[in-house]
Amino acid sequence: MGLMLLIFNTGCTDFLSEKDPSNLTPDSFYTIPDHAEAALASVYADMRFFGGDGGIFSSTWQLLEAPTGTSTTETAQNSDLNNLYGLIYDGRTQHVINWWNGLYKVIAQANMVLDKVPAITPMDENQKKKILGEARFLRAWAYFYAVRLWGNIPLITLPQTATSEDFMPAPAPQEQVYELILEDLLVAENAGLTWMDPSGRASLAAVKSQLAKVYLTMAGHPLNKGNQYYQLAANKAQEVIDYANGNPSSIGLFPTYNDLHDETNGNRLEHLFMIQYNVIVAGNPMNNMFPNFKPVTFQGPSGTGSTVPTIEFYNSYEPGDKRAVNQEGFFYTSYYTNGSGEPFDLGAPYIFKHFNKAALGTFGVPGNRANNLNVPLIRYADVLLMYAEAQNELGGPNALAHESLKKIRDRAGLPTPGLGEFTINTFREAVWRERWHELCYEQITWFDMLRLRKVYNELTNGFDDFVGHTNLSSNQALREMHLLMPYPLPEMQNNPNLLPQNPGYP
Incomplete structure (x- = not known):
């Protein structure tokens, strides 16, 4: 395994890493606390597959933008990217392959940390607990992307070698994947993390916000767990909101939108979790x-x-x-x-x-x-909108849900109807519209489309059913098959147990 060492530059809060030329093996490496920190750094570093090469004029992250219909392209040189825009992608599409490989590499590295770090002695127990909690968070982060993209997926929780009994695992049911995601996040929530971490490492705010997002997703499609999970999502989002209201210098909305892409604001206030970039290792990939x-x-x-x-x-x-x-x-x-x-x-x-x-x-x-x-993954604005949506589904908006929506619109300079002017249905669509307009181009919209089975219609200002909605970027209609991504063809060739292919794909 490549050893990854931390780099901390003066005045830079990014949690970064670079490769070490050593030949250490896992068995000889995990012996002191510094090894645990370095191994965890490698998990964070592997998240940067997000900005990897998607072929000429393209990046891996575009898998989550092109199919949404909110963007188009001015270049025609990349056939894989064109296929994403045209909704004719398949298991050979490079972006699909990159996401699978990238996510499972994060999972593999996190599994190694979780397997090897507990045995390191002597080691401060609080430090060990924190490292294991962060590794759990990162594994949950990767599995959450994977289960939403592909549905049933291989569930791997231990380091793998060619002699492992489940070296070619079959896909596990989505419910089982979500069980692990929740287990990991709940462990991370109790790992002694600080509410915010300016270095870019996982914080308590990030864990609780991710829990809210997972619960909200489970409440909707495809699991359809309903009110119990809307309540869990609302409760978890409210914990972040309550902390923000009591600690406005720690968590809140930036005053202006330019603050969102000011690199000096990385990992602070509105930015609850980000992928870290620094040109010494890798520059911003957008x-x-x-x-x-x-x-x-x-x-x-x-x-x-x-x-x-x-x-x-x-x-x-x-x-x-x-x-x-x-x-x-x-x-x-x-x-x-x-x-x-x-x-x-x-x-x-x-x-x-x-x-x-x-x-x-x-x-x-x-x-x-x-x-x-840095690239934002979780913003406080998202937390406010998650709370507003989840609470509304429990019987209509309350004062905090209305206030959460209003904060987003206040910053945009827009008026918000009074609480009494909303019905459960009009408030639902008002929150959805804000999600499309506030969180656009942050690789979030596609997942909203999947869990809601709805798509914003730019011409009517309303919402269409996912299946049958025509993306104006390509004039192509979304179909049932698009609710899941295809398994990557190279992975299916390497693992005969990864069958059958998701419906509709060759």
């Missing part, structure tokens, strides 16, 4: 959102435009919504030549949500070329 060959950065006329907003989604924001204001919200329609020169019109809206002005440039200030911006 460059495929840059316009195609337009000079918005120090690199001049570059960029691929392989994930750009559809004009219909951009136009679906309410009049006056700050999130649609040029360079103030989540989009930009003009920028500065080579990042810092004269203003020019982009001719269309592009995604500004992951644009790092310090690295790429802003008016009169050239970029420093070091794009250390």
Whole structure:
């Protein structure tokens, strides 16, 4: 196993790692507490598969954006990416393969930590408990993505070798996967983690927020566990909200949307959990959102435009919504030549949500070329909306659910009807709309579509059934098969027990 060592740069809070050239084996390696810390660092490092190579002009994360219909592409060179947009992907699609390999690598590394660290002696018990809790959180994080993407999946909880009895495991039922996810998260919740961790390691806020998301998902499709799990989701989200209300300098919403993509704000306030990036190891991987060959950065006329907003989604924001204001919200329609020169019109809206002005440039200030911006995974805004949705399903909105929705809309500069003006149905769709408009391009929307079996219709401002909804990005309709991703063909070839393929795929 490759040993991963931590790097801490002065003034940098990212939890980072790089490979060590040693030939240590697991049996000879896990002997002192520093080994446990380094092994855990390798699990965090493996999360960066998220930004891996998806072929020419493409990244692994685009698997969760292209099928949503909220984005389109300005480049045609990548057939796999085009197939994602066209809803004709299959088990050969590189992004599907990358997600499977990436998630199971995180799981394998976490399993190694969980198997080997308990035997390290001497070791401070609190340190050991915390490391094991973080490893549990990361394993749950990976399995939660995997079970939502593929449904029934192999459930592996111990380190594997070619001689392992279950080296070629068959898929386990989704219910069983969710049982492990909840078990892991509940252990992590009691592992002595701090509420927020500026280094980027898992925090109590991240664990509780992830629990809320898992419960909310289990309440909906495909498990349909209903009110008991809506209540669990509401309770867990409220724990984070109550802490935030009592500790506003620790957790809360950033005052402005530009704060969301200011790298100095990583792992603080609204950012409850992020994938850590630093150019020493790996720079921010969202460059495929840059316009195609337009000079918005120090690199001049570059960029691929392989994930750009559809004009219909951009136009679906309410009049006056700050999130649609040029360079103030989540989009930009003009920028500065080579990042810092004269203003020019982009001719269309592009995604500004992951644009790092310090690295790429802003008016009169050239970029420093070091794009250390982290990728957000859990924001406090998401927690507020999860609470509002879950609580509403229990019989209608209460005051806290209304206040949670209102906080999102207040920041956007939008009015919110009074609590008494909502019904359970109108409040439900109001929260869903905010999820689409607030959490867009953060690899969340696709999972909302799956658990709700609903898709936002940009033209009607309402919601269609998932099956039959036409993505305006491709004019192709979502089908029943799209509720699951296909198992990767290479994995099926290597593991004959990974059968049958998910319905509808070759």
